[in-house]
Amino acid sequence: MKLTKNNLDLMKKVFEIKPCVVLRAKYSQACTPEFFKFYDENINVGDHKVLDVEDYGRFISTRSSRREPAITRVITSLAYKVDKKMISLAEGMPNEGVFPFKKLSMDMKKGGGIMMEGKELAAALQYVPSQGLPSLLTELRKFQEDIHRPPDVPRDLMITNGGQHGIYQCAELLLEPGDPIVTTEYAYTGLHSTLKPYQPEILGVPEDNDGLIPETLECILEDRLSRGLKMPKMMYVIPTGSNPTGTVIPVERRMKIYALACKYDFIIVEDDPYMFLNYSGRPIASFLSMDKAGRVIRLDSVSKVVSAGLRGGWVTAPSPLLERLQLHSQAELLHPCTLSQAILLKLVQCRETLGSYLKSARDLYWSRRDALHSALQPLEGLADWAVPDAGLFFWLRVRDVDDVYSMIHTAFERGLMLVPGQAFIYDSNASCQYIRLTFSKIRLEDMSTASQILSEVIRDEQKKSLEKEPKRYATES
Structure with a gap:
């Protein structure tokens, strides 16, 4: 069989991994309903330096930088991209004929349902690239673009095994033992469980009824800077429905916090599992929506609003950082459950039904x-x-x-x-x-x-x- 130029170019990626840059998906032609609006067209966070590949090097931990791509995993990704006429003796995948399942059917409470059989079910039971099920990635890219409309910075997303997996991935990516980390005075217990082995210095910022107080955060950072203390590379925050305090950070504060991230040079890890459980009656722009400089890693999860056991989540990050996160996923679990990803795809594909359920x-x-x-x-x-x-x-x-x-x-x-x-x-x-x-x-x-x-x-x-x-x-x- 004759190899095409495209296939030859793809084969080169087996041995040469470069930052993944995804082309921005086009916004939906239909108006985005307010329920799915997490951006504000009037926000202006000012001009900040856009981080480049070299800049991200100072954030990546020594442990993360030592990871190398698994060639077999790269070949799996390649198999989903090449011409289907390509003959392969490469993939160590099971033959779909051994799968004992013929049909999967799930009825929805509001009518309709999910049904998979034949090739679709076989694909949902098979290995996929570590980044995730390609069709789900495509749908979630559109979803993120529609509801956040982030600035034009090279970024992409990866499926995670729920939100907690994303937290663990970020700590592994960014932290050295003993590093300072910014978070709220009282923070999600899963963050602390993740951080214990790193023995970090916790910079806990007090909250009031509007969440984390940016003026206090600035005082803490300025004091450390003036005393020559090590500065934090990472801030973790649940901006909407903080666990445990239930606060929602107003957009004005989010803008101030983002400006501080640019001024004092840290990455914001925006964990937002309660984004759809906002009782304030007003949509609030996400940190991702204002990220002109490439300083936000966003964690999303459907655990609180669809199913905790589905372990459906995804991380959206600047491309150089996402490249490293994929290497972590390769080593940890190859990839999250494909069947769960296929179910999540069915849910996200119909935005109107999803919105009604949410x-x-x-x-x-x-x-x-x-x-x-x-x-x-x-x-x-x-x-x-x-x-x-x-x-x-x-x-x-x-x-x-x-x-x-x-x-x-x-x-x-x-x-x-x-x-x-x-x-x-x-x-x-x-x-x-x-x-x-x-x-x-x-x-x-x-x-x-x-x-x-x-x-x-x-x-x-x-x-x-x-x-x-x-x-x-x-x-x-």
């Missing part, structure tokens, strides 16, 4: 949030909290109790499970006045009972604290 998911959680807020009224005077603008959590500060940890055990003995604030502090042995309440799964009829138990537990704990330090509490009152 709205119903948001409305369900919205009503649950309001129900728990009403049920918490007996806690007035015992604890302080704000109604979360997004996500799945209430963040309560218990009054007159320095540490809630023993209170959590008391509540458990009385039939109520709670999460102490220590779960969201890197130093889990530190004292904490906060507890996180989740309204996603609790039965509506159990909310009042839960609130009553919690109020009794808090009163008992406050009484114990008063008995231990009567003089201090007498002075305060």
